[in-house]
Amino acid sequence: MNFSLEKSDPHCAARAGSFTTAHGSVLTPIFMPVGTQGTVKGIFHRDLTQDIHAQIILGNTYHLYLRPGLDILRRAGGLHGFSGWQGPLLTDSGGFQVFSLAACRKLTAEGCRFASHIDGSKHLFTPANVIDTQRIIGADIMMAFDECPPSTAPYDYASRSLDLTLSWLDRCMEQYARTECPYGYHQALFPIVQGSVFEDLRRRSARAVVEYDACGYAIGGLAVGEPADVMYSMIEVCNDILPTSRPRYLMGVGTPINILEAIERGVDMFDCVMPSRNGRNGMLFTWQGVINIRNAKWADDFSVLDPSGSSFVDTAYTKAYVRHLNICGEMLAAEICTMHNLAFYLNLVTTAREHIINGDFKVWKDEMVVQLARRL
RNA sequence: GCCUUGUUAGCUCAGCUGGUUAGAGCACCUGACUGUUAAUCAGGGGGUCCUAGGUUCAAGUCCUUGACAAGGCG
Numbered sequence: 453m454n455f456s457l458e459k460s461d462p463h464c465a466a467r468a469g470s471f472t473t474a475h476g477s478v479l480t481p482i483f484m485p486v487g488t489q490g491t492v493k494g495i496f497h498r499d500l501t502q503d504i505h506a507q508i509i510l511g512n513t514y515h516l517y518l519r520p521g522l523d524i525l526r527r528a529g530g531l532h533g534f535s536g537w538q539g540p541l542l543t544d545s546g547g548f549q550v551f552s553l554a555a556c557r558k559l560t561a562e563g564c565r566f567a568s569h570i571d572g573s574k575h576l577f578t579p580a581n582v583i584d585t586q587r588i589i590g591a592d593i594m595m596a597f598d599e600c601p602p603s604t605a606p607y608d609y610a611s612r613s614l615d616l617t618l619s620w621l622d623r624c625m626e627q628y629a630r631t632e633c634p635y636g637y638h639q640a641l642f643p644i645v646q647g648s649v650f651e652d653l654r655r656r657s658a659r660a661v662v663e664y665d666a667c668g669y670a671i672g673g674l675a676v677g678e679p680a681d682v683m684y685s686m687i688e689v690c691n692d693i694l695p696t697s698r699p700r701y702l703m704g705v706g707t708p709i710n711i712l713e714a715i716e717r718g719v720d721m722f723d724c725v726m727p728s729r730n731g732r733n734g735m736l737f738t739w740q741g742v743i744n745i746r747n748a749k750w751a752d753d754f755s756v757l758d759p760s761g762s763s764f765v766d767t768a769y770t771k772a773y774v775r776h777l778n779i780c781g782e783m784l785a786a787e788i789c790t791m792h793n794l795a796f797y798l799n800l801v802t803t804a805r806e807h808i809i810n811g812d813f814k815v816w817k818d819e820m821v822v823q824l825a826r827r828l
Numbered sequence: 829g830c831c832u833u834g835u836u837a838g839c840u841c842a843g844c845u846g847g848u849u850a851g852a853g854c855a856c857c858u859g860a861c862u863g864u865u866a867a868u869c870a871g872g873g874g875g876u877c878c879u880a881g882g883u884u885c886a887a888g889u890c891c892u893u894g895a896c897a898a899g900g901c902g
Contacts, residue, residue: 704863
């Protein structure tokens with residue numbers, strides 16, 4: 453995997469670039485739709501590629517390990533063969549699940565013992581077996597196994613958590629070095645910077661991960677409850693240290709405004725459940741602001757969903773109709789709203805990329821963050 | 829015509845022997861959602877307890893009258 457910079461913004465840290473994987477290349481900045489269980493919920497691959505113009509999607513080690521399980525995935529030729537998705541694929545390591553399933557887990561130096569949320573069965577994730585699992589899934593980009601502490605974690609906890617994550621990273625890297633992709637192509641492994649909201653921990657973490665000279669680096673543990681400006685300053689702290697010659701991936705972020713602010717600070721890759729989950733819950737992101745399509749005010753609004761939208765759904769359906777579908781709980785509502793939001797997010801980063809290349813990103817971005825904050 | 833049962837929120841219904849400010853589900857309105865355990869979750873508005881009398885310190889609850897509904901008997 454190689455990353456090349458096409459243009460760096462002279463006024464800020466924003467940059468436009470691209471990287472290649474065995475399953476295709478990706479233009480950055482990029483947003484990666486989340487497909488936790490091997491599917492971007494409710495969306496066909498055809499629409500993902502041809503309508504939304506997704507270039508790379510996510511899968512999740514935790515979920516795919518539990519179902520369908522490694523035996524099926526191996527025999528299917530990995531998630532590509534299993535799901536039919538032929539584009540680039542990134543898998544999260546399950547580190548976030550260690551955080552979000554905190555109620556039923558036990559952290560040790562060895563790894564994390566947890567009970568399946570499906571049937572309660574007991575399992576152990578270790579840095580090494582998480583790499584093995586991602587090898588079997590066949591992800592083009594694998595993620596290191598980390599712990600994601602809550603934003604409310606005190607300094608001591610965050611510091612010890614970082615130590616644990618760094619020791620796990622070392623073992624992830626060892627396992628990465630001694631194994632190969634079972635399907636014969638190259639798989640990258642991204643370390644993850646942690647350190648919660650503490651600048652010195654973030655610096656320590658960033659300096660440590662850079663030592664591994666990885667294909668790319670992720671910033672994790674943000675957008676977990678801390679104020680947005682704290683997140684932005686943490687991104688700056690990390691990106692001051694992470695090399696400009698590698699893609700930087702801000703994990704789990706975020707709102708359209710979060711994404712523009714992070715692009716300005718030199719982030720290249722994003723993923724977030726927000727466009728898909730919030731879409732299923734009736735929230736639509738547009739250039740003019742946010743719409744709750746379930747609100748009564750849209751009941752007799754027969755204008756198209758989003759005249760400036762880039763998906764076919766934006767002009768194929770009216771607001772009143774999409775509200776009706778939402779109110780009735782029709783599955784098409786979730787599909788239309790997810791399509792719209794993902795297309796918007798992809799359009800957002802594509803447009804940002806164009807402005808970076810044109811050299812007017814900063815001006816454009818400052819206008820956008822005002823518009824995007826509005827509620828319609 | 830007689831008998832029985834019923835009438836409580838927009839809908840379907842809980843409310844034990846009378847006792848704080850009459851509840852639920854759904855519907856409606858609004859909000860939340862950031863490396864998905866989420867087509868989810870939270871909050872809010874909404875009542876002449878069928879009518880009219882009566883008993884009682886106190887009635888959705890007991891008694892009487894009428895209206896309406898369902899079922900049964902003629």
